[in-house]
Amino acid sequence: MVNEFMTTFKIGGVHPHDNKQFSAHQPIKECPLPKQAIIPLVQHIGAPAQAVVKEGDQVKVGELLAKAGGFVSANICSPVSGKVTKIGDWTDAWGAPGQAIFIDVEGDVWAPEIDRTPELIRQCTLEPKAIIDKIAAAGIVGLGGACFPTHVKLLPPPGKKAEVLIVNGVECEPYLTCDHQLMLEHGEEIIIGIQILMKALGVNRAIIGIENNKKDAIDHMRSLAEKHLGIEVLPLQLKYPQGGEKQLIDACIGRQVPSGALPIEVGAVVDNVATIFAVYEAVQKNKPLISRVMTVTGKHVAKPGNYSVRFGTPIDEVIALAGGVPAHTGKVIGGGPMMGRAMDHTEGMPANKRLSGLLFLDEAESIRPEEDNCIRCGKCVQACPMGLEPYLLQRLAQLEMWDECEKHDVMDCIDCGCCVFTCPAHRRLLDGIRPAKAKVGAILRERAAANK
Amino acid sequence: MNSFITSPAPHAHSGDSIRRNMLLVILALLPAYIVSVLEFGWGALITAVISVLACVGTEYIISRYLLKEQKQTIGDLSAVLTGLLLAFNLPSNIDWWIVLIGAVVAIGVGKMSFGGLGQNPFNPALVGRVFLLISFPVQMTTWPLAKGFETSYLDAETGATPLYFLKQIGKTGDSSLLNHLPNLWDSFLGVMGGSLGEVSACALILGGLFLICTRVITWHIPVSIIATVALFAWIATPAGIEPCTFIGYELLTGGLMLGAFFMATDYVTSPMSAWGKIIFGIGIGFIMMVIRTWGAYPEGMSFAILIMNACVPLLNKIRPQRFGEKKK
Numbered sequence: 067m068v069n070e071f072m073t074t075f076k077i078g079g080v081h082p083h084d085n086k087q088f089s090a091h092q093p094i095k096e097c098p099l100p101k102q103a104i105i106p107l108v109q110h111i112g113a114p115a116q117a118v119v120k121e122g123d124q125v126k127v128g129e130l131l132a133k134a135g136g137f138v139s140a141n142i143c144s145p146v147s148g149k150v151t152k153i154g155d156w157t158d159a160w161g162a163p164g165q166a167i168f169i170d171v172e173g174d175v176w177a178p179e180i181d182r183t184p185e186l187i188r189q190c191t192l193e194p195k196a197i198i199d200k201i202a203a204a205g206i207v208g209l210g211g212a213c214f215p216t217h218v219k220l221l222p223p224p225g226k227k228a229e230v231l232i233v234n235g236v237e238c239e240p241y242l243t244c245d246h247q248l249m250l251e252h253g254e255e256i257i258i259g260i261q262i263l264m265k266a267l268g269v270n271r272a273i274i275g276i277e278n279n280k281k282d283a284i285d286h287m288r289s290l291a292e293k294h295l296g297i298e299v300l301p302l303q304l305k306y307p308q309g310g311e312k313q314l315i316d317a318c319i320g321r322q323v324p325s326g327a328l329p330i331e332v333g334a335v336v337d338n339v340a341t342i343f344a345v346y347e348a349v350q351k352n353k354p355l356i357s358r359v360m361t362v363t364g365k366h367v368a369k370p371g372n373y374s375v376r377f378g379t380p381i382d383e384v385i386a387l388a389g390g391v392p393a394h395t396g397k398v399i400g401g402g403p404m405m406g407r408a409m410d411h412t413e414g415m416p417a418n419k420r421l422s423g424l425l426f427l428d429e430a431e432s433i434r435p436e437e438d439n440c441i442r443c444g445k446c447v448q449a450c451p452m453g454l455e456p457y458l459l460q461r462l463a464q465l466e467m468w469d470e471c472e473k474h475d476v477m478d479c480i481d482c483g484c485c486v487f488t489c490p491a492h493r494r495l496l497d498g499i500r501p502a503k504a505k506v507g508a509i510l511r512e513r514a515a516a517n518k
Numbered sequence: 519m520n521s522f523i524t525s526p527a528p529h530a531h532s533g534d535s536i537r538r539n540m541l542l543v544i545l546a547l548l549p550a551y552i553v554s555v556l557e558f559g560w561g562a563l564i565t566a567v568i569s570v571l572a573c574v575g576t577e578y579i580i581s582r583y584l585l586k587e588q589k590q591t592i593g594d595l596s597a598v599l600t601g602l603l604l605a606f607n608l609p610s611n612i613d614w615w616i617v618l619i620g621a622v623v624a625i626g627v628g629k630m631s632f633g634g635l636g637q638n639p640f641n642p643a644l645v646g647r648v649f650l651l652i653s654f655p656v657q658m659t660t661w662p663l664a665k666g667f668e669t670s671y672l673d674a675e676t677g678a679t680p681l682y683f684l685k686q687i688g689k690t691g692d693s694s695l696l697n698h699l700p701n702l703w704d705s706f707l708g709v710m711g712g713s714l715g716e717v718s719a720c721a722l723i724l725g726g727l728f729l730i731c732t733r734v735i736t737w738h739i740p741v742s743i744i745a746t747v748a749l750f751a752w753i754a755t756p757a758g759i760e761p762c763t764f765i766g767y768e769l770l771t772g773g774l775m776l777g778a779f780f781m782a783t784d785y786v787t788s789p790m791s792a793w794g795k796i797i798f799g800i801g802i803g804f805i806m807m808v809i810r811t812w813g814a815y816p817e818g819m820s821f822a823i824l825i826m827n828a829c830v831p832l833l834n835k836i837r838p839q840r841f842g843e844k845k846k
Contacts, residue, residue, distance in 0.1 A: 396522065406529065408526075453838045455837070478840065492531065
């Protein structure tokens with residue numbers, strides 16, 4: 067292990083403190099059921115799901131609440147049992163409006179077809195098509211953060227063929243430990259999930275990429291993978307943003323996905339370990355995606371840990387389990403410190419597919435230092451994992467030179483935050499680049515529509 | 519409702535700052551400065567103190583009273599660094615008022631007139647130095663001999679530097695002039711005449727490696743300068759000298775090491791991308807050797823860096839290798 071040569075992605079990257087010590091190795095704890103569940107209809111990338119229940123309906127755990135609203139969209143199944151009281155407007159903790167289904171929880175009655183026993187089911191006789199249908203029905207989306215519907219990834223466009231399944235066990239965001247703990251506690255299920263996905267994709271090779279700060283997970287997954295042909299564990303050097311899809315493919319198989327293309331272009335499909343665990347549960351146990359493991363952490367959190375939470379549970383209840391909001395909290399972040407979003411408030415915000423963790427930063431950590439002049443040190447250029455020039459993109463964005471932004475590949479930016487993290491002048495490069503991406507994206511769509 | 523602080527991601531920072539970088543560069547200059555004080559005594563101390571105080575003072579006065587800025591930037595230590603670098607580029611026995619003029623030009627014209635830190639196209643310390651070199655050619659090229667604290671500040675015993683003899687050898691082909699040169703080992707350690715901070719290649723390389731290890735600078739600029747100079751010197755070795763000896767003198771004497779590690783790598787006035795930096799370095803090495811070999815001055819490091827500074831906007835057109843882009 068120690069002398070092993072370890073690989074990583076080739077361009078840029080930074081080394082933030084991983085700060086995983088707070089919640090690492092905390093056993094996954096079940097969060098109790100809430101009194102009322104709030105189920106947003108957008109918990110994925112793509113079109114909102116469309117409700118198939120109406121106010122007054124009784125639902126059981128696992129029953130379909132809302133069906134995918136388009137090709138790129140995902141089903142939402144009920145995480146609780148009880149009565150639908152309201153389907154209507156709702157605003158998330160960041161102020162984004164949307165629709166949600168409100169359910170008054172009554173007992174914990176599960177749909178009969180769901181296998182709730184802990185027994186491991188290894189055999190999967192389903193055809194690839196049936197597997198993908200089951201994954202789609204279960205409403206599984208990428209739980210690593212992007213929330214891209216998983217079944218869409220499993221249906222490569224015509225003419226493209228997957229060669230390798232890359233399993234994302236990197237968890238490169240500092241603080242978060244939910245994937246790590248899941249690998250330690252549910253490694254067997256993940257391996258079966260990998261075999262199911264390999265079958266669905268028709269590939270005979272899978273690589274599990276795990277960063278070297280999780281040595282026990284590497285050893286554990288390796289001991290499990292040894293028994294199965296075609297599955298290997300690849301320890302990776304610690305470097306952010308290794309969990310980024312393009313970076314992970316580069317690190318694992320040394321191929322770089324071209325600008326604007328999908329991983330399938332280089333024959334790869336990437337899925338996160340938590341997603342694969344959900345695939346196992348959906349295909350082998352008929353259990354749709356109704357809960358996930360969340361890390362609740364921070365330097366001053368009383369009981370940091372990893373909690374298995376049903377979607378719809380108000381995050382305040384999860385926070386209470388971890389000992390409440392610590393004194394002098396400045397920021398509450400949904401996700402990790404590099405890409406997570408700072409919430410204005412926690413009231414009324416439910417756990418959902420998108421929320422991988424809650425991070426509490428104290429006031430001192432929360433205040434962004436004042437910006438100084440750009441000293442043109444080029445550290446942002448060195449840090450950018452996409453090989454972009456963040457200092458230039460920010461200037462162009464400030465000047466609203468959208469054509470130039472496009473020419474300098476602003477759309478390749480993956481929002482990882484390496485440039486801002488590394489900038490000695492504390493320049494808020496992404497504050498300019500993000501809107502530029504939105505603007506250029508809109509221009510590109512208009513152009514595509516005009517050319518049709 | 520409890521309202522928390524919100525701001526866009528990322529919510530973590532490396533802890534790096536402009537001040538930290540400047541401080542590390544100043545630390546890296548200390549070994550060379552210690553050598554300088556040991557060799558040139560009081561002159562090295564007085565010149566550096568005047569230069570630093572004058573640079574910081576000029577920046578403060580301009581920013582506070584002329585530009586009426588709310589936020590003062592002297593705390594970022596960049597003016598201290600400019601002052602130190604300017605002093606490093608002066609003979610240690612130079613009159614104090616010349617140092618003062620150099621500092622005012624360096625900060626006032628070289629930096630603040632463009633809008634302060636980050637805005638100047640040319641290395642401020644070199645702007646100051648070249649201004650002095652053109653205005654006070656005699657004082658700027660009269661170097662004291664290295665005699666430690668026996669060297670009095672103003673009436674030091676002076677002498678020509680190795681580069682002068684090297685140039686004469688090249689012109690006249692008289693290799694007996696080699697006897698006027700310190701031996702290579704002394705050149706490496708810095709036991710010879712020259713500008714205040716440029717004499718000890720050994721100490722400067724030590725500082726430069728420290729900067730590379732602490733990731734303040736990258737290897738691209740110093741390595742490409744040094745490699746270019748070595749190659750040029752190898753090709754242009756005059757008859758009667760061993761190529762290795764000639765390369766050694768070209769590398770170890772004059773302002774090369776100071777320029778390569780500390781002046782050319784100035785963040786503001788050097789390119790952003792790796793390839794930009796390499797071409798920048800090659801340009802500096804080449805121009806400097808052209809001046810050393812055929813120019814009117816025995817040394818050309820300052821001019822070479824300033825000329826390449828002017829090319830930086832052009833060199834910044836060179837894109838870094840994009841992810842997923844086919845290598846050309």
